[in-house]
Amino acid sequence: MTIHVRFFASLRERTGIDSKTVDADGLHSIRDLWSALTDEPLDETTLVAVNKTYAGPDHAITDGDEVAFFPPITGG
Amino acid sequence: MTIHVRFFASLRERTGIDSKTVDADGLHSIRDLWSALTDEPLDETTLVAVNKTYAGPDHAITDGDEVAFFPPITGG
């Protein structure tokens, strides 16, 4: 199973990752994916989008998903 | 005592009075002034201004006042 992962803004700078394709065999949820990428806990202020739609940390990931992690938004 | 009376919009058309200078000796309140001008009762939707400031029907009138009567406003 392949997942395309993206990080934005301060999270991109902190993780040093802009985008990355992850072999996610054995991973089930967003939370699993996060843990496979970093040792940091998944902060509850961190926002998650799966295929450009907001999702929670227990959302199941499926092959080909684009999963994005980002900090609280500050537009407008 | 002289009062300058003005009527606006539908009230002006109904009374046929645009403006009028009234000898108001013996009149005390807006209500008295209204009764001296017309047989109609002073409708509670009718707005009153004394010297361009809103006033109630029991407001006392004094020499030289400009008193205006008008219907509910419909600007904007």
Added chain:
Amino acid sequence: MSPVQIELRDTSFDPFQELFEHRKTFSKIGNHGACSTFVGTMREYNGGDRVLAMQLEHYSGMTEKQLEEIVGEARKTHEILDGLLLHRIGNVYPGEDIVLVAVWSTHRKDAFAACREIMEALKSKAPFWKKETLVEGDRWVENNTPGV
């Protein structure tokens, strides 16, 4: 002195051109983070009837005074850095703009609230009266549509 420019206009105006020009007069723009505006435009139909034209009557002197007071009231609870308030008087035709309220503040909360409050107060306190010309004759508009 009030930071809001208030004017009654007896000819048609374009609110967005007015705002574009008005903003050029700002001597300082560093704090103007938010601008909320409202434009009211004459519709072709009212209560199902075609309206050909409208006469906007006002009470010269009192209308201006009330508008100043309405803005002063809004300034008691909201920061207003700058503003523009235009209102038509005289003959107005469908598609023409009747009123423009614009408020600039540091943050959007003040701008939104002040613009809205000024508009609602104007609708209930500033002496203007609309008389519509219909196909079959004239009629006074008796009530405003509710704003809230």
Added chain:
Amino acid sequence: MSPVQIELRDTSFDPFQELFEHRKTFSKIGNHGACSTFVGTMREYNGGDRVLAMQLEHYSGMTEKQLEEIVGEARKTHEILDGLLLHRIGNVYPGEDIVLVAVWSTHRKDAFAACREIMEALKSKAPFWKKETLVEGDRWVENNTPGV
């Protein structure tokens, strides 16, 4: 189809000129009785610090999708006859406009409420991130000021 034109812009724009031009495209104006707009502009100071410039990052594809959904959500409860929603991306400088939201409705209640709701939803749901350039370096903006 949504009656609201949504665009991300990587160069500066004048909101009032945009509104002036946008309104010219209306094929029918008879019902457009009310227009509520909001303009957000970059300030020179934030939290007491002088800000020299700002980078506006977004999530291409998702940002546009969220803006469409926000407008769709507002249309569920408010009549929107027409609208314009512009948001800057890239490098922005003090005094430049960041966001424009404009809603046209028959009556002011819908226009005011829809404009406000779209603006608040944009602030919490549309993926944009601001990074400020201060005199002593860069910092990510961590929170928006409250709107209500």
